[in-house]
Amino acid sequence: MGVQTPQDVQRVVDGLTDSSWAFSALVAAAEIGLLACLTPSCTPAEAAARAGVTDALAKALLDVLTSIGLANTQGNTYVAAPGLGEFLRTSPSDDILAWLRSNHFQSRQMVDAARRGQLQPGWIHTDPEILRAQGRTGRAAVHALASQVFPSVPGLQECLRSPGAAFLDVGCGVGIISIEMCRIYPHLSVVGLEPGEVQAAEAARNIAEAGFEERIEVRPQRLESLTDRDAFDLAYVPQVVMPIAAVTSGLPRVRDALHAGGWVLVVAISVPGNDLHAATTRLLNVMWGGSPLLAHEVVEMTKAAGFESVQVGGAPGSLLKAILGRRPL
Template identity: 30%
Template structure:
């Protein structure tokens, strides 16, 4: 190895070490579990990083943030230990924190997504059904039902454990009568003409389930209904793109770019296919619409 290459590797290792320990400091600073000495040292890291404001967070927010920060650390530890099922291997708290983060997308959808999808606002006001594929802990399903008071959301997932958490989320919400949970693999969906809107998150679905599932989800739409396919946002820095793809593959999901996502929607017979702009930090989203029968 040349000297410049060795120096580059050293810098890479140093940056990685600092990032992982800074994340650990954030988690410990937000939790009560650490010793007083560890707490103080962890806070010093945050202060030096300009993040001392987290000390003033409320207990709920601090707990959620700690779980969110710890999740990738636990995930990579599981990956390096050779454990499969990275999503399911997380603690309940981490799953719930991630669910909360994905639920925030519902408000963004109401503001920016819905007005872009012809006819959907009217359908939502008129007692439509939405399909939430990979509903996880149900936080996003509940958020949609709360935002749209005439909408019924059907959430499907393959994991009984996350569905049990979802059932708790739904029971504790004010929209329990409009959120239906079902243990089902998207690749076995056999409903037709049912949904005005369906959400499919490619980064969390294995390639075989996605390939089999998207045409079935397309078929489950009512005429004029929309399928929204979440996928990777690539085209930034080469490192960000590669890390994004690596994470998706490690999760057992499917890394699609805009063109691949659009092609998948077109192959499912959908029309008006396009990739819509999304805010920084959100996944890329491609949409397609069920045409009238020929």
């Protein structure tokens, strides 16, 4: 029936308010280490002692986690739901925290910008906390691509593992994707394009800390000015944060920068539909500075740039869709 009365509006807003507080409670629980207390189990007093909060606050946070299905209760004891327990066991805690922080920081900054009359689309973040959190989320994405997507692309894994392999990371941000690619593929060298001074400086710090200064070059360059030819085996183009004009003009440059038979990886996040998830993917895409292109539209754009064997992949459960195309031999 939709929203027909003022009371319906109140119910919708109340539900969203509950969801907002629940997400904030989840982020707070991760920040103070309370999530870890759920494996194997804890009482509110035990959780409070480990997290450094009062018993009452620990119980209130645990009750919220229980209400959204992430925890179960056994008397006065709280335990992670089976899915959360498996998630915590298989995901690095830093990656979990970065994932939660990134969404929390970005949504909060959107509201702050609107309040100041400065709301505009585009990846214009310079807050180091946001950059680090969003950058860290790339770590899990790279490992998912390497283990679940790249093996299905003929010859790509073998090429990336070979001496002399080269990767182009367009809009490399704080360098996490470049770093993780080097960790997975020991012979790989990387050129990262990053015109943002703050992001490039953070990338340099991360690359030095990882010990990959000799393998990763960060250029203060935009895709539109790329002139490399026949230099790379794989290129990553994050069109979700790029104006469509930059993508359409840049993809032919990427094609020319690849070796014959090299692959481009273009990602998409927008999905069709009127449900909340679909609408928020498109909002996120626009706020990041890209156009809310659906996967099939990115496929056609990639084909129009002269790539062949274009295919769509993606890790199960991931927001990202991976569109891969090959430069003709």
